[in-house]
Amino acid sequence: MLQLFKNHLAKNLSYLKPAKLLLAVSGGLDSVVMAHLCKQAELNFVLAHCNFKLRGKASDQDEDFVKELATSLDVEIYTQGFATTEYAKAEKLSTQVAARDLRYAWFYELLAEHELDYVLTAHHANDSLETMLINLSRGTGLKGLTGIPENNNKIVRPLLPFNRKDLENFAEKNKINWRHDQTNDTDDYFRNRIRHQVVPPLVEENSQLFQTIQKTQANLKQTEDLLEDYTAILFSKLVQNINGEYYINVEQLLETPHTKAVLYQLLNSFGFTEWNDIYNLLHAQTGKQVFSATHRLVRDRAVLILAKKPKEHEKTTFLFKKEDRKLNFSGKLLVKEIIEELGKPQNNLAFLDYDKLDFPLKLRKWQAGDAFCPFGMKGTKKLSDFLKDEKVSPIEKENVWVLMSGEKIVWVINHRIDNRFKVEKDTKKIVKFSLV
């Protein structure tokens, strides 16, 4: 096995050779064998051992064992005790998830602190097959069937081509001791059922099962790569990013084969679950929308707009006092100036007759029932009709603010001032508001 391990390093993991590595060692068969293999392959490494203090004395014995292992391999070791149970309770996590969180957080700290390049964990072919079967049982897609990744986010698993039997044989042949980790038998019931009940009959049918599964997983990974390439192409073809919001052209989408699958692929990562509602948006009217936990998808005429959900509990009313020069609201800035002459009209500017204003002005989001006298038009108009005529998108509409003098709208910000406050021939003092 040593030779196969060296070949694997040379062929697929050559970046480990010049690197400084942190080996995650529990003291169990897998990680102890990994440490011996890395030593014999002359890699440059230190050990790290987490004491989760979940099994009393046995946990401390594991720690002692791994310390001795470090001495015998003549490498450095870092150990850390964790109050796992307390952490799990506080964070409302299962013990298993809590232990995993603590473990990886500490590993990343060690990488940074000691200028190490990668964490090596001892996951092997059995783990990868078990993970695949667990995902399959719980519902998954292509990604969940590709097994444990060999390298992600500085975590490298160099033992994935080997199965538990290989490791046992190596340990036996090289008279390597290891600690029997009882958590393997008790902690994750389902994984154990997979290990002890589901995998054996499959191995009985195909003695090369692990190699077979590896090929299948490699195969599926390739498929996944292609799918990502295609998704990128679809994205650049169908989606436009405008000010951080995504605009999806519905007609183009409907012309693309397998529209539903494409839409799923485009939106998959935004947390949506109500796919039928989403598909219905393709034939819905402007304003219909579907929410995920973080995002929403809104139909607006010829497009679907994907945007972040509006923040709740946001302050929606502000006062602009006579003495104020500026006002911060909702991430924007409104600036007041007294000027001598009218400037060039722009949507983000309002030129008003100062004396007609009744300070403090109120700034608030528009509401159903709002009406005003749009500059350049005759009479009064409902603000909702005005926004509709202006083809303001449903998402923009939610962010329309109005500046009020008493109960009258002075300025529909970024859209139109009100006739009643415009600068006229007899205006003595011009005030200019700018939205920045």
Next chain:
Amino acid sequence: MLQLFKNHLAKNLSYLKPAKLLLAVSGGLDSVVMAHLCKQAELNFVLAHCNFKLRGKASDQDEDFVKELATSLDVEIYTQGFATTEYAKAEKLSTQVAARDLRYAWFYELLAEHELDYVLTAHHANDSLETMLINLSRGTGLKGLTGIPENNNKIVRPLLPFNRKDLENFAEKNKINWRHDQTNDTDDYFRNRIRHQVVPPLVEENSQLFQTIQKTQANLKQTEDLLEDYTAILFSKLVQNINGEYYINVEQLLETPHTKAVLYQLLNSFGFTEWNDIYNLLHAQTGKQVFSATHRLVRDRAVLILAKKPKEHEKTTFLFKKEDRKLNFSGKLLVKEIIEELGKPQNNLAFLDYDKLDFPLKLRKWQAGDAFCPFGMKGTKKLSDFLKDEKVSPIEKENVWVLMSGEKIVWVINHRIDNRFKVEKDTKKIVKFSLV
């Protein structure tokens, strides 16, 4: 369950309602329940029962049972006996595969003969999961994980959303009798191991396993659809069809992300297995090739050419006798005419001095060592050098024929005649050969 079945028909299989259906009924639980459901859903159907004569008296009792079922449902029935064991022996097939072949061949005959639209089989969610797990154990790709298709090639499986338990409950509630099919327990050992050992612990973990798997399979099918769309795009971008051979532009291929996966995707259906050899072709010299059972891939300068394998045992020598007007060879036709005047030169035509030819002429494939005096050049040239200079592709090269007069080349067909046989001022009789 009847209502769920009707909903499924209405929503997903509405094309069955107006159709004439053939129900494949063994007499076992699944197919008998299917027949009852179809009756109650008022579909228009007949039954078909295969007697494979594999279990002596029990086989005949099955047949009787299904005949009675037809009577009680008041529908027509077709039955057919098969000499399965003999057929399996003769065709060197497993009994199981032999039975399947015979069964479907007969079903398609019945469809044609009685103007029926679809065959319905009783495969259900358990079968589909088992198939997925079997494929997984034996090595597969995305396609092998999508389960049993609901509709392919006129075979429709309307029970896929239901599992065995659903069918048992329906049979019990409706007091439906069925024949216990012993082959289920004995014939396919691996499927049975999956059924009895692998699936139960998975159901124990997830009581909704079958629904979960169905969602996963639907999910993977969508992925597969997208992958096919992308493959079609890649194909049209990278591959040119020239006279039935596919030319793949190597440079473009190398510029496409995930080159290996793309190449795999393009060539997947042509039976290749030596993928490393194929990837090496991307950096190989002209003439290198890789074979599958049916095809080969040849490097030729800037392209890879995918072509059918040359036929073996093909006749490679023919005689053109003095009295012959034409000669058929290798799917082509060579025509001889005596003409008065030289025509316009073309590659597929040869104008020669009749009196210089020594009949019968011999037509054969070119060979290493061949040499001739190319028209328009001075002296003799090796034919291999000539073909190289003419940039004849490796595949074309194998199909170069020469017309011989004695031991001399008269015409390298479709390329060049020989100086020694050309028409000269003193030529009395011009012969024209045309390749059609």
